[in-house]
Amino acid sequence: MTTITAYGPPGRLTDMGDVGLKAWNVFIGDSVDQAIDGPDPSQVLHDSPRPQFYNLTKTETAPDAVEAAVTWTAFPNRLRSAVSDRQRWQRADASRDVQDEYCEWSVTRNDSGKITRVTFTCEGPEYWDVLAQTSPDKALELYRTHISPTVQRSDLFGPDGRYLRRNKWNDSTTQGAMHLIQQANTLGAEIELAAAATIRRVIGGRELTGAQELIACGKYGVAERNSDPHIGEVVNGIARQKADIALSDPVGLYFDDLATDGWRAPDGSDPKSFWIFHRGDADHPVRAVYEVPADRNFTVGDITINGRPIEFGAQIADFVTIKLTAVACRLGRSTAQPQTACAKPPARDEFTPGAFSPGALSSHGYLGTHPDQASRSTRLSS
Amino acid sequence: MCLWDRTPERRRATAWPTAATAAAADEHGRLERGTLHRGVSGVDQGPVPMSADDLAGLKDPMAAVFFQQGQWPMTLEDVLDGLTRADALPVQCVYMISEAGQITPDEAPGLRRDLRFAVTRAAPGADPDLLVSSDPDSAFLQVAAWDPAAQVFNYYMRISPTWVWTGNSWSALAPESRGKGCFDSHVNGSVVMKELRQPWSNWQSMAATIQLPPDDPLRDNPLYQRVIGAERLELTVKGLVSRWTTARLAAVVDDGMVRHPDHLLRQLFTTTTVNLASTSTQSTTVGPDSGDLVLPLGFWLNADALINDLGLPVSAETVPAAPASLYADSLAAFGFRLQERASDFSRQGDTFFAFVIPEAAHEDNDVVRQLVAQGLVPARFAACALMVDFTNPVFSPARSHLMTYVPTEPVPASAWCTDIAAAIVAAAATLPADSPEGEFARNWSLPEARWRSVFAERVDAYLEKAAARIRTTSGFRDCTRLAESRRRAFQAMKLNEFELTLPTTDIPADAPPLRMNEDGTVTAQTDGGSP
Numbered sequence: 001m002t003t004i005t006a007y008g009p010p011g012r013l014t015d016m017g018d019v020g021l022k023a024w025n026v027f028i029g030d031s032v033d034q035a036i037d038g039p040d041p042s043q044v045l046h047d048s049p050r051p052q053f054y055n056l057t058k059t060e061t062a063p064d065a066v067e068a069a070v071t072w073t074a075f076p077n078r079l080r081s082a083v084s085d086r087q088r089w090q091r092a093d094a095s096r097d098v099q100d101e102y103c104e105w106s107v108t109r110n111d112s113g114k115i116t117r118v119t120f121t122c123e124g125p126e127y128w129d130v131l132a133q134t135s136p137d138k139a140l141e142l143y144r145t146h147i148s149p150t151v152q153r154s155d156l157f158g159p160d161g162r163y164l165r166r167n168k169w170n171d172s173t174t175q176g177a178m179h180l181i182q183q184a185n186t187l188g189a190e191i192e193l194a195a196a197a198t199i200r201r202v203i204g205g206r207e208l209t210g211a212q213e214l215i216a217c218g219k220y221g222v223a224e225r226n227s228d229p230h231i232g233e234v235v236n237g238i239a240r241q242k243a244d245i246a247l248s249d250p251v252g253l254y255f256d257d258l259a260t261d262g263w264r265a266p267d268g269s270d271p272k273s274f275w276i277f278h279r280g281d282a283d284h285p286v287r288a289v290y291e292v293p294a295d296r297n298f299t300v301g302d303i304t305i306n307g308r309p310i311e312f313g314a315q316i317a318d319f320v321t322i323k324l325t326a327v328a329c330r331l332g333r334s335t336a337q338p339q340t341a342c343a344k345p346p347a348r349d350e351f352t353p354g355a356f357s358p359g360a361l362s363s364h365g366y367l368g369t370h371p372d373q374a375s376r377s378t379r380l381s382s
Numbered sequence: 383m384c385l386w387d388r389t390p391e392r393r394r395a396t397a398w399p400t401a402a403t404a405a406a407a408d409e410h411g412r413l414e415r416g417t418l419h420r421g422v423s424g425v426d427q428g429p430v431p432m433s434a435d436d437l438a439g440l441k442d443p444m445a446a447v448f449f450q451q452g453q454w455p456m457t458l459e460d461v462l463d464g465l466t467r468a469d470a471l472p473v474q475c476v477y478m479i480s481e482a483g484q485i486t487p488d489e490a491p492g493l494r495r496d497l498r499f500a501v502t503r504a505a506p507g508a509d510p511d512l513l514v515s516s517d518p519d520s521a522f523l524q525v526a527a528w529d530p531a532a533q534v535f536n537y538y539m540r541i542s543p544t545w546v547w548t549g550n551s552w553s554a555l556a557p558e559s560r561g562k563g564c565f566d567s568h569v570n571g572s573v574v575m576k577e578l579r580q581p582w583s584n585w586q587s588m589a590a591t592i593q594l595p596p597d598d599p600l601r602d603n604p605l606y607q608r609v610i611g612a613e614r615l616e617l618t619v620k621g622l623v624s625r626w627t628t629a630r631l632a633a634v635v636d637d638g639m640v641r642h643p644d645h646l647l648r649q650l651f652t653t654t655t656v657n658l659a660s661t662s663t664q665s666t667t668v669g670p671d672s673g674d675l676v677l678p679l680g681f682w683l684n685a686d687a688l689i690n691d692l693g694l695p696v697s698a699e700t701v702p703a704a705p706a707s708l709y710a711d712s713l714a715a716f717g718f719r720l721q722e723r724a725s726d727f728s729r730q731g732d733t734f735f736a737f738v739i740p741e742a743a744h745e746d747n748d749v750v751r752q753l754v755a756q757g758l759v760p761a762r763f764a765a766c767a768l769m770v771d772f773t774n775p776v777f778s779p780a781r782s783h784l785m786t787y788v789p790t791e792p793v794p795a796s797a798w799c800t801d802i803a804a805a806i807v808a809a810a811a812t813l814p815a816d817s818p819e820g821e822f823a824r825n826w827s828l829p830e831a832r833w834r835s836v837f838a839e840r841v842d843a844y845l846e847k848a849a850a851r852i853r854t855t856s857g858f859r860d861c862t863r864l865a866e867s868r869r870r871a872f873q874a875m876k877l878n879e880f881e882l883t884l885p886t887t888d889i890p891a892d893a894p895p896l897r898m899n900e901d902g903t904v905t906a907q908t909d910g911g912s913p
Contacts, residue, residue, distance in 0.1 A: 071610065081676050087699060210664050230589070241596045259618070261509050261620070262620055272507055273507065
């Protein structure tokens with residue numbers, strides 16, 4: 001039986017100093033605790049508490065613990081209703097705001113318009129909030145290393161000194177992608193989703209088991225995404241085994257794999273060899289670049305997928321999978337009772353998200369997000 | 383019926399008549415232990431020992447790791463462990479499928495689950511070279527293995543106490559064995575995954591997890607614990623289909639001549655096989671207040687071939703969608719239910735994912751795509767053919783009729799398509815305008831610079847009308863009848879193995895086959911082109 005002493009940074013990154021690491025631990029711990037509590041019943045009914053979700057720093061993980069990876073495709077499912085592949089690839093490459101599967105990317109082209117590099121990130125924005133506030137020089141250095149040597153401090157910070165998640169170097173699909181910025185792509189939302197999905201739902205005497213019926217009832221995300229219903233289904237499936245569940249440390253979203261079935265490079269080389277992780281440790285990569293080394297006489301745009309050249313970053317996203325990892329223990333021992341109704345706002349009350357207070361982190365260096373980002377993180381935002 | 387079809391070690395196919403397995407089991411006793419047999423349905427009278435020369439000629443990993451070494455793995459685990467011990471194809475992916483996988487065991491305790499594993503093995507950085515299909519008890523065990531020397535998939539089946547080579551990719555195309563034995567599903571010689579598109583119905587995937595009781599012993603099975611989503615297998619199968627298509631085209635074009643032109647062009651003009659598509663919506667979540675139900679694009683047309691591969695500049699941006707209430711009403715109106723007679727199981731409602739339909743097969747489209755990409759078939763010719771009765775992407779008698787004009791003997795690669803087009807155009811002169819020949823001739827008369835835009839305008843006009851029609855009760859019910867008509871055409875194929883793959887309805891068994899028209903209406907099927 002063990003607890004961990006502190007939640008570590010995503011990908012076991014080594015950017016932060018002591019203050020940042022402490023702030024990060026507080027942020028994740030508080031987010032988990034808030035997710036365990038769930039929303040106030042005055043705001044949402046039948047969605048709290050979540051007794052099968054636990055905090056790794058406070059509750060012991062039992063010896064029967066098993067890890068479960070949940071994986072999904074990075075290409076945004078909500079764009080799949082396009083009539084042609086070209087349409088959906090164009091739409092996905094057009095804006096970071098539609099890249100809502102916890103993976104965002106930016107495409108670099110040469111003078112002839114051919115793709116030379118595609119940068120993928122699954123780093124949550126909260127990590128960068130903390131890093132930029134506690135180690136601004138490091139944040140600037142990382143931008144200069146991974147995005148452009150010409151990045152200026154004033155590009156990243158507002159007049160009040162706050163870090164700008166959506167800055168000129170991290171706000172498009174062409175200028176670079178340092179971390180996630182799509183509104184629903186936050187670690188807070190990941191934690192909230194996983195916690196909410198631990199609630200078993202028995203409706204009309206039948207226990208819900210399907211991904212779509214669970215998300216429709218639990219209202220923890222958007223049913224049309226790849227990620228939200230799948231995460232919820234897997235987590236709930238573990239909950240139905242009467243286990244306690246936590247997100248594994250380090251909490252984060254990670255690259256699972258790039259499949260290259262049907263890919264061909266002009267020189268016959270392995271197309272997967274051009275997929276390089278740039279941040280995160282080997283088991284928890286958070287930044288990947290697809291780029292052909294300069295000493296080859298071809299570029300990414302010359303590689304074909306089932307006979308078709310790569311013209312869009314989204315074509316690669318079709319083959320990228322993202323993952324999170326949960327840990328389950330005390331299997332068969334939870335006494336938590338299922339909810340017998342679906343989550344819903346109380347009668348006559350408008351649903352208003354509960355306030356998430358970043359103030360608790362201030363003594364540890366976490367200065368909080370912008371006021372418009374300070375409410376409970378959920379995957380329900382567009 | 384050959385041993386392959388009758389053996390009790392064949393996968394249980396609930397949609398097929400019960401085979402005389404007891405008699406077949408007796409035949410197992412005639413198989414020689416420790417010897418690879420050959421038994422190609424339609425060619426061999428029964429399994430016979432393979433000659434030493436033939437065995438030595440097999441260069442796939444199954445033959446190299448096991449049979450040529452005198453090893454005879456009898457279980458799925460034996461196969462996988464043997465590969466690992468030989469340090470062969472170390473990259474393994476495990477997938478799982480069950481047509482009953484979304485019917486919870488407590489809901490139907492008497493229903494057999496028929497869970498099966500599909501396992502791929504690959505060298506690092508390469509596409510898989512070996513695929514195994516089996517079940518947790520290894521009651522059946524089948525392998526497709528790529529032979530890099532012969533550039534074919536070899537197909538093997540364990541029939542205790544040994545293994546039988548049941549043919550290779552070319553056997554699928556040879557008249558004597560086409561559609562027989564394992565080639566009832568490997569129709570054109572490649573590996574197959576019927577539910578190849580999201581949401582990969584029946585497979586465990588990111589769209590749906592197969593339901594197991596908390597105490598199911600399968601949870602302790604090491605392979606089950608490694609199951610990953612079928613979204614990955616889709617990519618693998620598409621890559622392997624393309625691998626075989628590439629090899630096949632390289633072999634059939636020789637010295638400027640195309641051998642067996644009919645074998646190639648039947649994949650343009652006819653429906654040699656199908657994939658199954660559906661909405662991504664769980665049918666039981668659809669209620670009167672649900673949002674619109676986006677029907678599978680493959681129901682409306684062969685968009686993969688016409689738009690993605692041949693590049694029609696279609697303006698439509700969304701797939702036609704119907705009010706969910708119409709779908710929900712249709713389930714009651716037509717008596718939708720799932721049933722498996724062998725288990726005496728019946729339940730009201732549709733399949734787990736709503737509105738399953740057969741759509742144009744990826745393997746047919748891949749042949750057309752590669753023929754065009756290699757310059758063997760002009761894009762215009764392929765488009766003119768596919769635009770005949772294009773509103774019926776599968777089972778079109780009109781398009782199939784045009785096979786009449788495809789020669790069976792070798793033809794010069796430089797002119798075969800223009801010769802076929804000329805023959806059709808000549809015939810059209812004496813036939814009605816709405817004949818398939820007439821429609822092809824009109825398509826073919828379009829100038830090179832305009833055919834794409836003209837065809838795209840037709841597709842756009844059709845999708846606009848269809849989108850309006852399915853928002854009406856009568857229009858949606860017509861589409862429901864049409865979907866059932868196409869499902870029944872699929873059910874007539876040996877590819878249809880499991881009753882639970884498709885819903886059953888109250889639509890009379892003798893209802894006439896239906897067709898979609900360009901104005902979005904549905905009428906009885908004819909042999910003509912688009913009215």
